[in-house]
Amino acid sequence: MTHSLAAARTDGGNSRRAGAQIPGSRSRHPDLLSPASTRAGVAAAPPALPPVLKTRDATMGFGLKTVLSSVTLEFRRGTINAIIGPTGCGKSTLLRAFNRMNDRSPTFWRRGSVEFEGCDVSAGTPDPLELRRRVGMVFQRPNPFPMSIRDNVVAGVRAHRLAPRRELAAVAERHLRQVGLWDAVADRLDDSPFRLSGGQQQLLCLARALAVEPDVLLLDEPTSSLDPATTEIVEALLRTLTPRLTLVLVTHNLAQAGRVAGTTAFLYDGRLVEAGETRQILAAPREPETVSYVTGRIG
Amino acid sequence: MTAAALTPGAGARRDGAARARLRFRRRAADAALWSACAAALALVVAPVVWIVADVASRSLVHWHWSLLTRTTVGQGGGLANAIVGTLVIVAGVAVVAGTAGIGGGIYLAEYASERGGSLLRGASEVLAGVPSIVLGYLGYITLVVALHWQFSLGAALIVLSLMVVPYVVKATEVALRQVPASYREGAAALGMRSGYALRKVVIRPALPGIATGLIVAMAIALGETAPLLYTAGWSDHFPTLHLTHSPLGYLTYVTYVFYNEPYASSHQLSHLAALLLIVLVLILIVASRLLVAATQRHAADRT
Ligand SMILES: Nc1ncnc2c1ncn2[C@@H]1O[C@H](COP(=O)(O)OP(=O)(O)OP(=O)(O)O)[C@@H](O)[C@H]1O
Numbered sequence: 293m294t295h296s297l298a299a300a301r302t303d304g305g306n307s308r309r310a311g312a313q314i315p316g317s318r319s320r321h322p323d324l325l326s327p328a329s330t331r332a333g334v335a336a337a338p339p340a341l342p343p344v345l346k347t348r349d350a351t352m353g354f355g356l357k358t359v360l361s362s363v364t365l366e367f368r369r370g371t372i373n374a375i376i377g378p379t380g381c382g383k384s385t386l387l388r389a390f391n392r393m394n395d396r397s398p399t400f401w402r403r404g405s406v407e408f409e410g411c412d413v414s415a416g417t418p419d420p421l422e423l424r425r426r427v428g429m430v431f432q433r434p435n436p437f438p439m440s441i442r443d444n445v446v447a448g449v450r451a452h453r454l455a456p457r458r459e460l461a462a463v464a465e466r467h468l469r470q471v472g473l474w475d476a477v478a479d480r481l482d483d484s485p486f487r488l489s490g491g492q493q494q495l496l497c498l499a500r501a502l503a504v505e506p507d508v509l510l511l512d513e514p515t516s517s518l519d520p521a522t523t524e525i526v527e528a529l530l531r532t533l534t535p536r537l538t539l540v541l542v543t544h545n546l547a548q549a550g551r552v553a554g555t556t557a558f559l560y561d562g563r564l565v566e567a568g569e570t571r572q573i574l575a576a577p578r579e580p581e582t583v584s585y586v587t588g589r590i591g
Numbered sequence: 592m593t594a595a596a597l598t599p600g601a602g603a604r605r606d607g608a609a610r611a612r613l614r615f616r617r618r619a620a621d622a623a624l625w626s627a628c629a630a631a632l633a634l635v636v637a638p639v640v641w642i643v644a645d646v647a648s649r650s651l652v653h654w655h656w657s658l659l660t661r662t663t664v665g666q667g668g669g670l671a672n673a674i675v676g677t678l679v680i681v682a683g684v685a686v687v688a689g690t691a692g693i694g695g696g697i698y699l700a701e702y703a704s705e706r707g708g709s710l711l712r713g714a715s716e717v718l719a720g721v722p723s724i725v726l727g728y729l730g731y732i733t734l735v736v737a738l739h740w741q742f743s744l745g746a747a748l749i750v751l752s753l754m755v756v757p758y759v760v761k762a763t764e765v766a767l768r769q770v771p772a773s774y775r776e777g778a779a780a781l782g783m784r785s786g787y788a789l790r791k792v793v794i795r796p797a798l799p800g801i802a803t804g805l806i807v808a809m810a811i812a813l814g815e816t817a818p819l820l821y822t823a824g825w826s827d828h829f830p831t832l833h834l835t836h837s838p839l840g841y842l843t844y845v846t847y848v849f850y851n852e853p854y855a856s857s858h859q860l861s862h863l864a865a866l867l868l869i870v871l872v873l874i875l876i877v878a879s880r881l882l883v884a885a886t887q888r889h890a891a892d893r894t
């Protein structure tokens with residue numbers, strides 16, 4: 293229980309999660325230190341690595357609209373974590389808070405903290421560009437750039453000057469191999485990526501995201517436009533990325549969460565209702581909203 | 592249920608007749624639409640063919656290569672000075688209006704605040720609406736007279752560029768706005784600086800639109816007469832490339848002024864200049880097509 297990788301605090305602070313202690317948060321959240329939760333987990337817990345991504349009381353929205361209320365959540369290094377919830381509940385907004393993609397919208401605002409490796413993402417270290425290199429993102433619809441397949445893979449490498457020009461071809465090959473696309477595209481690296489199938493395009497986008505050597509990959513419904521066979525390939529690939537990377541995966545597909553994610557967080561109407569081991573969330577959810585959602589009654 | 596429905600033979604016959612009528616009506620509608628389209632096409636194509644044929648037949652009867660290699664001498668001679676002058680003017684406009692217009696379009700599409708944007712957009716639209724002869728006259732009294740530039744390449748370039756820059760601004764802004772947002776998002780998510788993303792990712796799919804705008808601007812500059820009469824003057828000699836105190840020749844001058852002279856030689860030059868203007872416009876159009884084809888190599892088929 294305590295080694296579970298996501299920790300949640302629901303609105304009233306009635307955390308049921310023993311793994312929810314957040315270093316340095318005791319004074320702010322004494323409720324997390326209630327005797328019950330302390331006794332419940334700590335003894336059995338392996339020494340917990342500090343979380344890579346963490347939100348504390350994060351409340352955010354656009355203009356007058358509050359999209360997420362008081363979300364406290366953390367993701368540990370080298371794990372795959374799913375975020376589930378009905379449409380419009382704020383999954384993408386939460387995901388995009390970690391790499392500051394929300395900041396591109398002029399009406400976006402946030403309270404509380406959103407941290408990457410212990411530093412608030414808005415603190416400026418790392419700066420937003422470096423943050424986005426280290427916290428990569430893959431989108432729902434494949435979005436290769438209008439340039440050759442090879443240039444697509446190394447677009448980020450070039451932007452961050454991560455490799456000298458003469459090594460770019462090798463970098464491209466390495467990451468195309470990593471996503472299993474090499475054999476399919478080896479003889480048309482200079483061609484347009486738009487002649488690839490949708491699944492191949494998504495794999496290309498994954499290769500592009502991996503080529504800048506990120507620590508975290510945020511995936512926003514990465515397989516929702518793909519057929520089941522391709523989805524399976526992508527899922528298998530995601531599993532190979534841990535423990536080097538930490539993955540956060542937004543999905544509408546509960547079975548997918550069950551197949552790949554160690555932990556799952558359930559968002560409902562902007563609140564974090566429940567988070568914990570995926571097995572528990574899917575098989576034995578504690579909150580009534582989670583029960584309704586995983587049994588298909590809401591969303 | 593009618594009797595016809597009960598007796599299959601009669602029903603089939605009547606159905607057949609109805610279907611035939613329907614088929615005829617559809618065919619007639621089809622034919623009407625097609626002929627309307629053909630008429631519209633003819634309305635556009637016929638004058639073009641007629642103009643080209645007329646100009647070509649009038650100018651080519653007296654054709655001689657020396658017309659292209661000799662400079663104008665009084666009312667005769669050749670068109671070399673005017674050809675070079677026109678090319679210099681068009682190239683200069685491409686540089687001046689291209690730089691300013693593409694810069695302005697990028698600013699409007701990517702960086703402008705609501706207010707700054709609408710201000711610049713409004714100004715650009717007003718500028719596009721000012722009659723070219725008014726711009727020419729303004730250029731004359733300010734640049735040529737007040738600043739003592741006299742008839743000059745500089746004055747001509749400034750006035751012509753002012754005239755066509757709105758087209759380049761508009762084309763650039765529209766082309767950039769049509770670039771799918773997913774490119775910008777993808778670039779930002781990789782940690783690209785916005786200027787870098789613009790140069791490496793976003794501008795590429797916009798290039799055909801920008802190039803087309805630039806070529807339209809060049810074609811307009813190519814065909815302008817009034818503002819040049821006020822600013823470039825005329826010269827029998829090759830252009831000097833000095834920006835001030837440098838009157839120069841250009842084809843539209845020959846077409847317009849020489850036609851009003853009472854000499855056969857000047858009429859010949861006038862017709863030939865007209866033909867050359869048409870040919871140059873055609874070259875610009877072909878160039879824009881080739882450019883679009885070349886830059887579309889990696890373009891998305893879905894946009
Ligand atoms: N840029 C924005 N400006 C204004 N409102 C926004 C913006 N982005 C998202 N929202 C609003 O925030 C709410 C949550 O959106 P979000 O995209 O996070 O939902 P989601 O859980 O990802 O939904 P889905 O499953 O459909 O992708 C929605 O009501 C949406 O309208």
Ligand SMILES: [Mg+2]
Pocket residue numbers: 383384385512
């Ligand atoms: Mg979403």
